[in-house]
Amino acid sequence: MEDKLSIVAKSFAPSPIQELSHLAQRCNAINLAEGFPDFPAPSHIKHAAISAIHSDFNQYRHVQGICDHLAHIMKQMHGLDVNPLTDIAICCGQSEAFAAAAFAIIDKGDEVILFDPCYETYEGCIKMAGGVSVYVPLDPPHWTLDPNRFINAFNERTKALVLNSPHNPTGKVFTKDELEIIAEECRARNCLAITDEVYEHITFNNAKHISLASLPGMKERTIITSSLSKTFSVTGWRVGWAIAPAFIASAIRNIHAKLTDSAPAPFQEAALIALGSPPEYFESLRSDYESRRDYIVNLLARIGFKIQFKPQGALFLFAELPENCQLSDVDYVKMLIQQAGIVAVPGCGFFHADLSLEKLSQEGCCYRERYIRFAFCKSDQTLASAAKKLGQLSDAAGCLNLR
Amino acid sequence: MQNKFTWPSHEMRLGPSTFLNFSKHFCADFNFIRTGRPSSAPCPSFSAAMSAVPTQNDVVSGQTESTQKTQQPLQVAKRLEKFKTTIFTQMSNLAIKHGAINLGQGFPNFDGPEFVKEAAIQAVIDGKNQYARGYGVPDLNNAIAERFKKDTGLVVDPEKEITVTSGCTEAIAATMLGLINPGDEVILFAPFYDSYEATLSMAGAKVKGITLRPPDFAVTIDELRSTISKNTRAILLNSPHNPTGKMFTREELDVIASLCIENDVLVFSDEVYDKLAFEMDHISPASLPGMYERTVTMNSLGKTFSLTGWKIGWAIAPPHLSWGVRQAHSYLTFATSTPMQWAAATALRAPDSYYVELKRDYQAKKAILVEGLKSVGFEVYPSSGTYFVVVDHTPFGLENDVAFCEYLIKEVGVVAIPTSVFYLNPEDGKNLVRFTFCKDEGTLRAAVDRMKEKLRR
Numbered sequence: 001m002e003d004k005l006s007i008v009a010k011s012f013a014p015s016p017i018q019e020l021s022h023l024a025q026r027c028n029a030i031n032l033a034e035g036f037p038d039f040p041a042p043s044h045i046k047h048a049a050i051s052a053i054h055s056d057f058n059q060y061r062h063v064q065g066i067c068d069h070l071a072h073i074m075k076q077m078h079g080l081d082v083n084p085l086t087d088i089a090i091c092c093g094q095s096e097a098f099a100a101a102a103f104a105i106i107d108k109g110d111e112v113i114l115f116d117p118c119y120e121t122y123e124g125c126i127k128m129a130g131g132v133s134v135y136v137p138l139d140p141p142h143w144t145l146d147p148n149r150f151i152n153a154f155n156e157r158t159k160a161l162v163l164n165s166p167h168n169p170t171g172k173v174f175t176k177d178e179l180e181i182i183a184e185e186c187r188a189r190n191c192l193a194i195t196d197e198v199y200e201h202i203t204f205n206n207a208k209h210i211s212l213a214s215l216p217g218m219k220e221r222t223i224i225t226s227s228l229s230k231t232f233s234v235t236g237w238r239v240g241w242a243i244a245p246a247f248i249a250s251a252i253r254n255i256h257a258k259l260t261d262s263a264p265a266p267f268q269e270a271a272l273i274a275l276g277s278p279p280e281y282f283e284s285l286r287s288d289y290e291s292r293r294d295y296i297v298n299l300l301a302r303i304g305f306k307i308q309f310k311p312q313g314a315l316f317l318f319a320e321l322p323e324n325c326q327l328s329d330v331d332y333v334k335m336l337i338q339q340a341g342i343v344a345v346p347g348c349g350f351f352h353a354d355l356s357l358e359k360l361s362q363e364g365c366c367y368r369e370r371y372i373r374f375a376f377c378k379s380d381q382t383l384a385s386a387a388k389k390l391g392q393l394s395d396a397a398g399c400l401n402l403r
Numbered sequence: 404m405q406n407k408f409t410w411p412s413h414e415m416r417l418g419p420s421t422f423l424n425f426s427k428h429f430c431a432d433f434n435f436i437r438t439g440r441p442s443s444a445p446c447p448s449f450s451a452a453m454s455a456v457p458t459q460n461d462v463v464s465g466q467t468e469s470t471q472k473t474q475q476p477l478q479v480a481k482r483l484e485k486f487k488t489t490i491f492t493q494m495s496n497l498a499i500k501h502g503a504i505n506l507g508q509g510f511p512n513f514d515g516p517e518f519v520k521e522a523a524i525q526a527v528i529d530g531k532n533q534y535a536r537g538y539g540v541p542d543l544n545n546a547i548a549e550r551f552k553k554d555t556g557l558v559v560d561p562e563k564e565i566t567v568t569s570g571c572t573e574a575i576a577a578t579m580l581g582l583i584n585p586g587d588e589v590i591l592f593a594p595f596y597d598s599y600e601a602t603l604s605m606a607g608a609k610v611k612g613i614t615l616r617p618p619d620f621a622v623t624i625d626e627l628r629s630t631i632s633k634n635t636r637a638i639l640l641n642s643p644h645n646p647t648g649k650m651f652t653r654e655e656l657d658v659i660a661s662l663c664i665e666n667d668v669l670v671f672s673d674e675v676y677d678k679l680a681f682e683m684d685h686i687s688p689a690s691l692p693g694m695y696e697r698t699v700t701m702n703s704l705g706k707t708f709s710l711t712g713w714k715i716g717w718a719i720a721p722p723h724l725s726w727g728v729r730q731a732h733s734y735l736t737f738a739t740s741t742p743m744q745w746a747a748a749t750a751l752r753a754p755d756s757y758y759v760e761l762k763r764d765y766q767a768k769k770a771i772l773v774e775g776l777k778s779v780g781f782e783v784y785p786s787s788g789t790y791f792v793v794v795d796h797t798p799f800g801l802e803n804d805v806a807f808c809e810y811l812i813k814e815v816g817v818v819a820i821p822t823s824v825f826y827l828n829p830e831d832g833k834n835l836v837r838f839t840f841c842k843d844e845g846t847l848r849a850a851v852d853r854m855k856e857k858l859r860r
Contacts, residue, residue, distance in 0.1 A: 006727060036533040037533065046527050046532070050524045050527055053520050053524055058514055059510040059712045060510050060711045061712055092740075093736060095736050096569070096735060099735045124730075124734035128734055235532075235534045236532045236533045236535055238569065238738070254489075258572070258605075259572065259573060261598070262714060263714070264712065264740045
């Protein structure tokens with residue numbers, strides 16, 4: 001009965017991130033793989049959810065107040081004028097917002113440009129909507145954008161591009177100049193953009209998150225997607241949104257209504273409290289994560305990892321394997337699980353082969369198996385345990401000895 | 404795409420004032436979808452946009468890529484013709500405006516049971532606020548399997564054969580997208596829950612409708628036999644049935660089963676109202692001989708536990724079908740609300756007494772509504788299950804279901820749902836409107852009183 005699967009479903013492979021997570025669970029490993037916190041969500045937000053459940057906010061609903069808050073935040077952060085009545089769709093997480101956005105704008109055969117390395121899920125949504133993903137590699141070690149390579153990726157079939165900044169897995173925050181290059185091409189080509197800004201409030205060392213939509217000529221062609229998950233450490237609540245020009249937002253709302261119909265009601269209520277958090281909350285979010293970033297950068301550098309690019313935002317360190325290490329990223333992670341009791345994600349899952357672009361040289365290509373993504377959205381205790389375990393396996397020179 | 408480019412005619416009949424909130428951007432995207440040219444005139448009226456709808460051939464030939472590209476960047480996807488603002492939202496807005504009692508939208512105005520709410524609260528306190536396993540929190544998958552065994556006798560593997568989704572709505576979407584290829588034939592019984600047609604269109608399916616007709620909405624076996632063939636990929640069943648309350652009988656299901664086995668057809672079975680089965684026992688198609696291997700059984704927490712806003716649903720299917728559902732699900736929502744899943748596991752382990760009381764309460768509510776509707780003068784069709792009742796409104800002299808519902812809101816102060824939106828051909832629904840009785844008894848009595856007072860034949 002295998003033929004009963006749709007063509008699209010058959011082409012999907014199981015998620016490498018989730019598989020390693022299962023292995024890690026079996027080995028009881030310290031999880032530095034998946035991007036969710038192991039420390040509690042903020043109390044004031046949990047209380048809001050509990051209060052909502054008690055107060056019978058448990059039936060289908062759309063909480064308009066969320067849109068009001070978001071419009072205010074978009075104005076404060078980016079100078080964007082968003083109409084809370086027409087420009088916002090509340091969805092079950094950024095995941096659903098992105099899926100609905102893809103269904104809203106992508107027709108069969110449309111091409112969508114993505115930057116590589118890349119979060120694995122975008123391609124699946126694009127494929128389901130009938131689109132074709134086209135990857136533009138960013139250049140290591142600093143993951144810079146090559147303007148010519150970018151421009152050459154466009155053709156008459158290009159419908160949209162996807163921009164994730166702050167970026168998973170590298171922690172890159174796209175600069176104003178890079179955004180100008182992207183915007184210029186979108187305007188010239190009459191192309192749409194879907195952004196994933198879930199890490200919008202997590203930036204370090206004064207790196208500023210700039211929303212692509214705030215650039216000239218971009219608001220009318222950009223769909224912003226984001227959620228509560230990373231900002232408020234509630235990845236399991238599934239409250240997210242899409243912000244777009246009114247008729248696209250309307251289309252997304254209508255699609256969302258047929259995909260899930262409503263985001264979880266009590267958590268929408270709690271979102272009102274979350275989104276109304278004072279500036280101090282966001283400040284301490286930033287500084288707490290910055291300390292964690294520093295901790296893990298130092299830790300891994302000490303054991304020989306090459307860290308030429310410190311994350312400027314998001315929750316991940318994309319670290320290059322030690323110079324003398326001959327293992328591939330996957331083999332390294334397997335040994336890390338089995339011997340050090342720590343799990344991380346091999347970077348190869350974030351790189352995508354793309355035959356339509358210039359062929360990178362053999363040497364140029366092999367960096368794709370040299371990176372490992374470590375999540376640092378973990379408690380101090382977890383990070384300290386990880387440090388201890390790695391310390392036990394290091395030799396006198398401080399380099400990790402995996403057998 | 405094989406979709407019809409027609410709009411349900413009720414959308415034309417509603418006056419422009421109803422669409423105040425929607426018309427501007429709707430007009431814009433109509434023009435883009437149809438002609439690829441932006442509106443140069445001020446937003447035309449809705450009916451003008453309607454009359455400009457070309458046939459399928461026109462659209463395919465008239466819209467070239469270069470036409471799209473040189474215009475404004477307002478290029479929504481072609482699939483969107485099935486994705487309109489729903490009739491429920493429109494009616495609810497009108498209801499609020501007129502202070503009407505809402506017996507339209509199918510969610511309770513009373514809350515879910517304390518023990519389930521407490522379980523959710525405890526989960527939040529215990530820190531269960533991060534990503535759940537994509538296909539479900541293990542304990543919930545187990546609870547679903549246990550309940551399914553109690554209900555059907557079937558033993559399923561919670562790890563491989565159960566996928567938790569954001570409500571049954573997502574289970575349906577994931578099933579369609581995971582198991583249907585563009586061009587596949589899918590049979591649908593009309594009237595149907597409004598997400599079916601939309602998600603089938605997203606999957607690019609060729610929809611073949613079989614209309615169920617009053618008074619008993621029985622399956623016309625001959626029509627089914629002539630519609631189903633070796634080209635049919637799947638058939639969609641919903642029992643107990645929204646909006647009619649019909650429950651598929653053993654005889655009907657046996658015929659459907661044998662035709663499915665003979666033609667190698669999948670069954671997608673939406674059973675969200677299975678615990679609201681009043682006049683006969685609910686039968687899951689998956690439990691019939693030879694059917695489990697080809698059936699996706701879908702259900703949810705919302706209706707049974709009056710928590711429609713929690714969005715906990717699931718799909719039960721053999722591993723090879725579950726795999727497709729899971730793939731689509733992982734890209735649609737990735738994971739389902741974690742604390743609610745923990746609470747759902749508690750809910751599903753409720754003792755039988757919970758379900759007995761649930762039925763008893765709803766039966767009392769149904770009696771109030773049905774007696775009321777009959778005494779007012781509606782022809783009330785028998786409803787065996789769900790919390791819906793469908794009635795013939797024509798004794799009151801209005802030309803169709805939408806006009807009647809508008810009249811009912813504005814002049815009587817009660818909301819019902821016009822059923823034409825649940826049909827492939829809206830004409831089939833013009834005599835029928837749907838009332839719900841998932842409201843507290845006071846509300847039901849008040850609505851009945853208003854109708855007795857103001858509704859005249």
